[in-house]
Amino acid sequence: MNKTFGPYRRLRQRSREIAFVSSASELLSWDLETYMPPKGLDFRAEQLAYLSGQAHRLWTAKTVGAWIAACEQQGFASDSPEAANVREWRRGYDRATKLPAALVEKFERTRALAREAWREARQRSEFGTFRPHLEKLLDLNRQKADCLGFQESPYDALLDGYEPGTRASQLRTLFQELRPAIGAILGAALERSAAVPKDLLQGHYPLAAQQAFNREVAAAIGFDFEAGRVDATTHPFCSTAGPGDCRLTTRYRETDFTYSLYSILHESGHGLYEQGLPAEHFGTPLGSAASLGIHESQSRLWENHIARHPAFWEHWHPIACRHFPELKALAPAQLTAAVNRVTPSFIRTEADQVTYDLHIILRFEIEVEMLEGRLAVADLPAYWNEAFEKMIGLKVTKDAEGCLQDIHWSLGDLGYFPTYTLGNLNAAQLMARAQTECPGLEAGLARGEYNLLLGWLRDKVHRHGLRYPPQELMRLATGEPTSAVHHLLCLRRKFN
């Protein structure tokens, strides 16, 4: 049997139709965050709700289930691209149809209100305002997990939506290794960083110069500006409106050019992945990213392994000086030291490379405790503050810097955070493998040549889309499933 099989053709057609609808939503959401005038918000929210409902209806139609069943009955060769599409369509269809429409709608309504309540609560640093909303969202997430089904923990059912095939128990094993190892690295890293003045890079960096420099760097690592663009938002993101149209966003601080530069490098990493997905498979699993943990590995790889490596500033320092003449007073090694400064902080999104994963481990543990019913939402702030001090060593004095800092819970997203750490681990593992497989890679990086690395990532990761589940992809690319070994090795090499 081949791809001309009727039900397969219809599924592919339907999958593409849904992609037309969802990519239109992506673009409208991008516009909402960038250029939409404020008074357009109510209509846009309605428009987006309609489109997501439309995509959901198109996918959960009974006939889609019948097409998938027909494909499974006929059977494609197990290692064929078609079999991969059918596998993922089944996964997506089951996840979408196991949830009753009433639950999905209730979830949407609850989180719309929760998001507003969270904003207010954070502004006033007052957990009480957000508490009833989080209680509802937690309960709905438990119901969701029950509908989706799980063997060990309700957490698994939610995690599976972001990182197919990974279980909470596997994360626990990884994190048990990671936590004490990071603790052991931290001491020496802090000592080194104490010698680097906090305000070393403080200066005046005009917006236009930052934009020009960022663009030069993003283009050099391979981001195609004929197939993408950069705009400004409060929270940086990467959004794909379709093949040949990838939108990155960033934010600027005129006193610190690295604030926008490293966020552009991060988002460009996501963008390179999107631009490297096979366009001919757009709208099907073969043309989609493998998972959030794989996506994040691409952004982290460019941001941390390339742009925080001494070779990066050896090459880019003279070019940066053309945009920002005041950098002439600094040596490349000082720039490297400044962008690798380690200091424990309250907010995850501002965390350095060493302490970042501690924030994720903390959240993972708290989410599991809440979902499995051992931690009541009412006790969250006190629990957070105590656990945070134990984990990161800082005393939290206000909820805005504690359990209210992050938007994810207000969106009802539980099970999402671990993908950030998986991204860090995958990035180090992929980078280590690229170094052994590509002779001349290091020498090229020192000259600001990134083709060899990008080519390797295209070949091992990007071009496969969702052909393989994420852990299978990691095995094929690096010879082993995700482990903490390479990440810890990198941290030790850099900070000890």
Ligand code: ZN
């Ligand atoms: Zn990211």
